[in-house]
Amino acid sequence: xxxxxxxxxxxxxxxxxxxxxxxxxxxxxxxxxxxxxxxxxxxxxxxxxxxxxxxxxxxxxxxxxxxxxxxxxxxxxxxxxxxxxxxxxxxxxxxxxxxxxxxxxxxxxxxxxxxxxxxxxxxxxxxxxxxxxxxxxxxxxxxxxxxxxxxxxxxxxxxxxxxxxxxxxxxxxxxxxxxxxxxxxxxxxxxxxxxxxxxxxxxxxxxxxxxxxxxxxxxxxxxxxxxxxxxxxxxxxxxxxxxxxxxxxxxxxxxxxxxxxxxxxxxxxxxxxxxxxxxxxxxxxxxxxxxxxxxxxxxxxxxxxxxxxxxxxxxxxxxxxxxxxxxxxxxxxxxxxxxxxxxxxxxxxxxxxxxxxxxxxxxxxxxxxxxxxxxxxxxxxxxxxxxxxxx
Amino acid sequence: xxxxxxxxxxxxxxxxxxxxxxxxxxxxxxxxxxxxxxxxxxxxxxxxxxxxxxxxxxxxxxxxxxxxxxxxxxxxxxxxxxxxxxxxxxxxxxxx
Numbered sequence: 001x002x003x004x005x006x007x008x009x010x011x012x013x014x015x016x017x018x019x020x021x022x023x024x025x026x027x028x029x030x031x032x033x034x035x036x037x038x039x040x041x042x043x044x045x046x047x048x049x050x051x052x053x054x055x056x057x058x059x060x061x062x063x064x065x066x067x068x069x070x071x072x073x074x075x076x077x078x079x080x081x082x083x084x085x086x087x088x089x090x091x092x093x094x095x096x097x098x099x100x101x102x103x104x105x106x107x108x109x110x111x112x113x114x115x116x117x118x119x120x121x122x123x124x125x126x127x128x129x130x131x132x133x134x135x136x137x138x139x140x141x142x143x144x145x146x147x148x149x150x151x152x153x154x155x156x157x158x159x160x161x162x163x164x165x166x167x168x169x170x171x172x173x174x175x176x177x178x179x180x181x182x183x184x185x186x187x188x189x190x191x192x193x194x195x196x197x198x199x200x201x202x203x204x205x206x207x208x209x210x211x212x213x214x215x216x217x218x219x220x221x222x223x224x225x226x227x228x229x230x231x232x233x234x235x236x237x238x239x240x241x242x243x244x245x246x247x248x249x250x251x252x253x254x255x256x257x258x259x260x261x262x263x264x265x266x267x268x269x270x271x272x273x274x275x276x277x278x279x280x281x282x283x284x285x286x287x288x289x290x291x292x293x294x295x296x297x298x299x300x301x302x303x304x305x306x307x308x309x310x311x312x313x314x315x316x317x318x319x320x321x322x323x324x325x326x327x328x329x330x331x332x333x334x335x336x337x338x339x340x341x342x343x344x345x346x347x348x349x350x351x352x353x354x355x356x357x358x359x360x361x362x363x364x365x366x367x368x369x370x371x372x373x374x375x376x377x378x379x380x381x382x383x384x385x386x387x388x389x390x391x
Numbered sequence: 392x393x394x395x396x397x398x399x400x401x402x403x404x405x406x407x408x409x410x411x412x413x414x415x416x417x418x419x420x421x422x423x424x425x426x427x428x429x430x431x432x433x434x435x436x437x438x439x440x441x442x443x444x445x446x447x448x449x450x451x452x453x454x455x456x457x458x459x460x461x462x463x464x465x466x467x468x469x470x471x472x473x474x475x476x477x478x479x480x481x482x483x484x485x486x487x
Binding site: 209 | 398399400401404405406407408409410411413415416
């Protein structure tokens, strides 16, 4: 076992280095910058054989990644917030052309007003772009998911881009002990990418051709099907990864859910705080639990439904706001996942932490107590609770 | 869509809309986009080839004494008629 002190961004860069990436094209943006800054040092020091493309914008970064991916290269990029927004058009092209690019995202609030701190509104705004979305809770998970992400993305049935998300600053800049694998173990686990097509003058192909009313729909249907393959492939990749690392991943992780009456479901770093609070409350005899989603797209409907069907009340945490929508993005998906149950838990939405507003254990405890009260009375007092905002 | 135009479904198409057959765009005949048809008056044509240079679709065919139009691909934009210094090309509405 080798424990190294690394921030979330550094853990991502180290995992990318071990994944023997052929091309990195990226543009710096806080709080992602250290991912590619650290990686560029590996390039400058000759520790990797990667072609590092310095581009003039995130739009160009993703464009370069798409082109590189078609040569058969293993490709990585990273971004945050406004950078992801500028990439938005190209996100659809990467997924539509089935480029298995892996992207590190240090989630950050979107302007205006300008803010550099962590919330998930950047990636949530891209949730229909056809990218697989994984959320890591800490630097260790960020490291482990990057390595697994390449294997999921490059699977012959998936062939989709994957984003690995970490909360800006909270994870991206927080130093933690990360248990890293030896290089040869990662090499054996990942092996070389086997592309379905490459740009080869002897076997010419056309990519990105015009596709009208007579074919476009069929290609979107293919993407829907590819998304359906993701859960199965992810589970098998995670099983194999457990074999080499001893660490167990999957579509979601639960705590205390066997007998919980009230639960919190959330993404990313908040899960750690929620688990800690749940542990304390359970010691006091309160039956509370936590569901942490690792996989957000494709949404693991069956697993979420199975995890929550026995509880009486669920608080769904959204670190992003969906203006004018009935609920935040995650809450809308949870409501959809549970709609087929004969007896559905009472659900309420907790919108929190926008622009990096801190979330304290006392905030989580407050929500657990609200959820327990709802479990007791069957009454939802407020469908959406804006946690921590000043009136 | 008629029966003889039956196209493959999503299960049999190549992944990612990749076109595996080089030069297949030739099969896509854009002539049916045309609302106006260019007609060359051979006696006026001096074979200066302005139309051949300006045509954005390479639909002007060079002949020994005058030009002809490739109606399989001519979209009827009318640039050839506009640029012809001898007014040898007329745009005539396609008959339904």
